[in-house]
Amino acid sequence: MTDRALCVVRAGALTTVQDEGRPGHALLGVPRSGALDAPASRLANRLVGNPADAATLETTLNGCALRSRCAVTVAVTGAPCAVTVDGRPAAWGAPVRVPAGARLEVGPAVRGVRSYVGVAGGIAVEPVLGSRATDLLSGLGPAPLTDGTVLPLGAETGVHARVDTAPQPGPPAALVLRILPGPRADWFTPAALRTLSTRAYRVSTASNRIGLRTEGPPLERAVPGELPSEGMVLGAVQVPPDGRPVVFLADHPTTGGYPVVAVVEETDLASAAQAPPGTPLRFVPVGRRGVSGAAARPAPGPLGRLSAAPGQHSNTT
Amino acid sequence: MRTLEVGSRALLVEFDSPTEAQALHAELLRRRADGELPAVREIVPAARTVLLDGLDDPRGLAARMRSWRIPPLSTRAGDAIEIPVRYDGPDLAEVAQLWGVPVGQVPRIHSEAEFRVAFCGFAPGFGYLTGLAERYAVPRRATPRTSVPAGSVALAGSYTGVYPRSSPGGWQLIGTTQAALWDHARVPAALLSPGSRVRFVPVEGR
Numbered sequence: 001m002t003d004r005a006l007c008v009v010r011a012g013a014l015t016t017v018q019d020e021g022r023p024g025h026a027l028l029g030v031p032r033s034g035a036l037d038a039p040a041s042r043l044a045n046r047l048v049g050n051p052a053d054a055a056t057l058e059t060t061l062n063g064c065a066l067r068s069r070c071a072v073t074v075a076v077t078g079a080p081c082a083v084t085v086d087g088r089p090a091a092w093g094a095p096v097r098v099p100a101g102a103r104l105e106v107g108p109a110v111r112g113v114r115s116y117v118g119v120a121g122g123i124a125v126e127p128v129l130g131s132r133a134t135d136l137l138s139g140l141g142p143a144p145l146t147d148g149t150v151l152p153l154g155a156e157t158g159v160h161a162r163v164d165t166a167p168q169p170g171p172p173a174a175l176v177l178r179i180l181p182g183p184r185a186d187w188f189t190p191a192a193l194r195t196l197s198t199r200a201y202r203v204s205t206a207s208n209r210i211g212l213r214t215e216g217p218p219l220e221r222a223v224p225g226e227l228p229s230e231g232m233v234l235g236a237v238q239v240p241p242d243g244r245p246v247v248f249l250a251d252h253p254t255t256g257g258y259p260v261v262a263v264v265e266e267t268d269l270a271s272a273a274q275a276p277p278g279t280p281l282r283f284v285p286v287g288r289r290g291v292s293g294a295a296a297r298p299a300p301g302p303l304g305r306l307s308a309a310p311g312q313h314s315n316t317t
Numbered sequence: 318m319r320t321l322e323v324g325s326r327a328l329l330v331e332f333d334s335p336t337e338a339q340a341l342h343a344e345l346l347r348r349r350a351d352g353e354l355p356a357v358r359e360i361v362p363a364a365r366t367v368l369l370d371g372l373d374d375p376r377g378l379a380a381r382m383r384s385w386r387i388p389p390l391s392t393r394a395g396d397a398i399e400i401p402v403r404y405d406g407p408d409l410a411e412v413a414q415l416w417g418v419p420v421g422q423v424p425r426i427h428s429e430a431e432f433r434v435a436f437c438g439f440a441p442g443f444g445y446l447t448g449l450a451e452r453y454a455v456p457r458r459a460t461p462r463t464s465v466p467a468g469s470v471a472l473a474g475s476y477t478g479v480y481p482r483s484s485p486g487g488w489q490l491i492g493t494t495q496a497a498l499w500d501h502a503r504v505p506a507a508l509l510s511p512g513s514r515v516r517f518v519p520v521e522g523r
Contacts, residue, residue: 023358024359026368026370027359027360027436028437028442029439029443128501129501129506181322183321183322184321228364228366229364230329230363230364231366231368233324233326233370253438253439255439256438263324263325263327265324
């Protein structure tokens, strides 16, 4: 009875294998990738007794269905959804025992976008550069699941958590993304910086694992022309020629040539991953923390330090 | 050297010239190997910048960096990686016209240049290679191709690049190579990394 594997019965709109991603390879053009709602993926692992970095499944909007070839413990976290085992209701956000041959149905997201399926032992596909994550931008890692895919499972290493349910933040009805200064804030007009921090945006349907695209007032550039390619961080708010901010998520390109006006706090990106298209969105400037021991400060201007762009720069040589 | 803050955990160091950025990148790698650099998750060189991401105190590092003496880039460090090329790209004639030379001169000019990987990006294993003189800079194609075959040797601006896998692209295609630019079963997976020296060697036939 060594057939530890899951068969994909219904792959869903987009279900991928995810873990903590591939940090450290950006200089080779390799995106970080990894679960978009990292806390939800880690919780799913904790509930089934896996290490935090074990590979889980990330579904998109309409869940997935799996048939297990062995008896296994699973936990579904992230976007709330109906969970059934052979048609019988089971718990969301808690460990669930799935008998060998049973069908686990992860239903459509009731709210939010992405649910995570943690499986005891973890999804044991072949790692690439130390990670099993599917990277949609560069095509690294396993392809998105299709019906009939067989996913090998690792050996169970831990004991599943003894909980009935685990508290999780609900998906955002309105998304608030805290922003810090980006390197090219001074490429935008003061009016554009005010627009970014005061006006309402919406999450665009064009959003994906690469970026959260927005609809709303365009940001006007103060500096025309092309920016030579430069390194991009997770959470960078890049502004393409149409002026609509794009927030870079896990599969973002490692370098880019459009100016970055701001950077979203990394802890806010999980809620960005759970905001469906149409969700109202605001960018809120916050004081800088953890830099040279400086404590959080209220922002002095409409954009805080963003509006003080020249002050960010230190000319030396 | 100009330092720009990128959120609370990263620093972008900007220079006027690509060579200065490459020299800082080499110095950062040396300091990291010697344990003289604070913990950093990513060091990403680019056209005129180096990004340091995942720092605890970017502002403190920026302040200390200003007192560094950065040695100029060594031109003869390490052996050059040789990439065999068949100069048979569909844009060869257009590039020759842009350069104002006969088509037959393009392979000679290109293969006589000494290249260096300034930075990577676009796709895993795609390097932006500098080394062609500025007068050989060419514009990107007005309409990008929807599919550029893997192994295509291409020009844009004064950069040369080799497509590691088939993808859309707007660079001018001058040749093809059988070299595996990216193979994740190989260590290292990328044939080229920032700082690598490269020569293109013309080959005949298939």
